[in-house]
Amino acid sequence: MQFFKVKTVEETFALIDENIAAAAGTEVRELKESLHYILAVPVTAKENVPGFDRSTVDGYAVRAKDTYGSSESMPGFLTVAGEVEMGEAPDTKVTHGKAVYIPTGGMLPEGCNAVIMIEHCEDVDGLLNTYKQVAPGENVIRAGEDIKAGEVLLEAGTKLRPQELGALASLGITHVTVFSKLKVGYLSSGDEIVPYETETLSLGQIRDINGLTILGLASEWNVDVIYGGIVKDDFAIFQQKARELYEQVDCLIVSGGSSVGAKDYTTDVIQSLGGPGVFVHGISVKPGKPTILAVANGKPVIGLPGHPASAMIIFKLFGERIIRLLKGEVIQKKPERIYARMTKNIPSSPGRSDYIRVRLEEKAGEWWAEPIIGKSGLITTLVKSDGIVEISSEKEGVSQGEYVPVIPSR
Numbered sequence: 001m002q003f004f005k006v007k008t009v010e011e012t013f014a015l016i017d018e019n020i021a022a023a024a025g026t027e028v029r030e031l032k033e034s035l036h037y038i039l040a041v042p043v044t045a046k047e048n049v050p051g052f053d054r055s056t057v058d059g060y061a062v063r064a065k066d067t068y069g070s071s072e073s074m075p076g077f078l079t080v081a082g083e084v085e086m087g088e089a090p091d092t093k094v095t096h097g098k099a100v101y102i103p104t105g106g107m108l109p110e111g112c113n114a115v116i117m118i119e120h121c122e123d124v125d126g127l128l129n130t131y132k133q134v135a136p137g138e139n140v141i142r143a144g145e146d147i148k149a150g151e152v153l154l155e156a157g158t159k160l161r162p163q164e165l166g167a168l169a170s171l172g173i174t175h176v177t178v179f180s181k182l183k184v185g186y187l188s189s190g191d192e193i194v195p196y197e198t199e200t201l202s203l204g205q206i207r208d209i210n211g212l213t214i215l216g217l218a219s220e221w222n223v224d225v226i227y228g229g230i231v232k233d234d235f236a237i238f239q240q241k242a243r244e245l246y247e248q249v250d251c252l253i254v255s256g257g258s259s260v261g262a263k264d265y266t267t268d269v270i271q272s273l274g275g276p277g278v279f280v281h282g283i284s285v286k287p288g289k290p291t292i293l294a295v296a297n298g299k300p301v302i303g304l305p306g307h308p309a310s311a312m313i314i315f316k317l318f319g320e321r322i323i324r325l326l327k328g329e330v331i332q333k334k335p336e337r338i339y340a341r342m343t344k345n346i347p348s349s350p351g352r353s354d355y356i357r358v359r360l361e362e363k364a365g366e367w368w369a370e371p372i373i374g375k376s377g378l379i380t381t382l383v384k385s386d387g388i389v390e391i392s393s394e395k396e397g398v399s400q401g402e403y404v405p406v407i408p409s410r
């Protein structure tokens with residue numbers, strides 16, 4: 001029997017990056033309907049934000065110099081020359097020795113370069129006593145300080161989070177060109193797997209768990225999902241069902257039959273869908289070693305190990321990256337881990353990356369990761385967990401009290 005050649009986690013990520021490209025479709029969407037979509041063309045700012053100099057506080061617009069030397073014991077004196085109305089251009093200038101009342105966000109009048117907060121001065125019948133000196137630029141946002149006209153605000157490949165939508169809104173952009181929503185198809189395989197709605201199981205039967213967990217995760221990543229049902233361990237039927245679903249989607253996911261047992265047809269089915277085919281079969285991870293990753297005519301196909309915890313952990317680790325790249329996202333190398341301290345010693349084999357399900361507990365102001373021990377066939381190990389701790393392949397385990405990276409799942 002041919003056994004698979006395992007890749008390290010790092011090699012697997014590198015191969016994913018090399019093999020997966022954005023699915024081609026783009027569309028113009030309304031900005032308010034574009035949350036979590038990926039920008040397909042860069043956005044250049046056509047104007048400054050803000051478009052005018054503004055005050056960041058309620059106070060008096062002044063020339064900073066005119067406040068120099070002011071203190072509680074030796075106040076300075078300025079003449080109040082008027083006030084700025086919100087949403088309107090001021091009609092009063094600030095000249096030497098003058099101050100103009102300005103609300104937070106109001107447009108700075110000509111001639112001033114700072115704002116003194118109302119709590120640091122006192123208007124006594126039009127004579128402003130200043131109790132503090134302010135520096136040039138203090139309490140002021142300059143025109144273009146947020147966004148400069150002509151600058152590339154967002155590059156293609158940027159995921160639109162609420163803050164990106166806000167920045168686009170500030171420019172008055174109502175529509176954006178984004179990559180279209182992906183369609184992801186999922187198929188369960190195994191003679192023993194029956195629909196989860198099955199009321200009474202015959203001996204040996206198992207309800208389909210992965211259909212819910214894997215499509216649930218995919219839905220969290222803003223893709224449309226199609227559940228293709230369950231296929232028996234019969235090559236011809238499996239192949240036909242897989243092809244039908246593959247034709248309808250941008251990415252096909254299959255669970256079960258990924259190992260090398262007599263009835264593990266997943267690899268052959270995946271290979272039959274098109275070239276170049278499988279680029280990873282077997283990853284030096286625990287759990288989830290018999291994972292299959294492939295590209296068939298430009299579409300990624302993922303063969304997940306059947307054990308429910310393995311399937312979810314593998315899909316979170318590698319499936320999410322595949323989907324993000326397929327969506328057109330340019331992935332920045334930013335940490336997506338939180339750190340916690342391990343409550344127990346955990347051994348691990350060097351050369352293999354281990355993913356330990358953990359519960360997070362706060363003790364004395366620090367987060368501690370309590371391992372949840374249990375086989376990867378047990379879905380409740382994930383129900384009880386708040387995340388998974390990553391023990392990288394060069395380590396021989398972690399010691400009690402050691403800080404460890406946690407991929408959170410709550």
Ligand SMILES: Nc1nc2c(c(=O)[nH]1)N[C@H]1C(S)=C(S)[C@@H](COP(=O)(O)OP(=O)(O)OC[C@H]3O[C@@H](n4cnc5c(N)ncnc54)[C@H](O)[C@@H]3O)O[C@H]1N2
Pocket residue numbers: 188189190192193206207208209210211255256257258259260261264287288289290304305306307308310376377
């Ligand atoms: N000789 C070896 N045997 C196995 C190895 C190995 O390296 N050498 N690896 C083990 C590991 S690790 C895993 S994980 C499994 C993966 O096996 P398959 O991907 O071929 O999955 P199945 O055999 O079809 O199923 C495994 C297990 O999971 C249950 N299952 C499958 N699909 C579902 C589903 N949709 N919902 C709920 N449960 C599911 C299935 O009933 C099995 O119990 O291989 C080991 N074997």
Ligand code: MOO
Pocket residue numbers: 285286287288289290305307310311376377
């Ligand atoms: O490593 Mo497998 O994924 O647990 O049983």
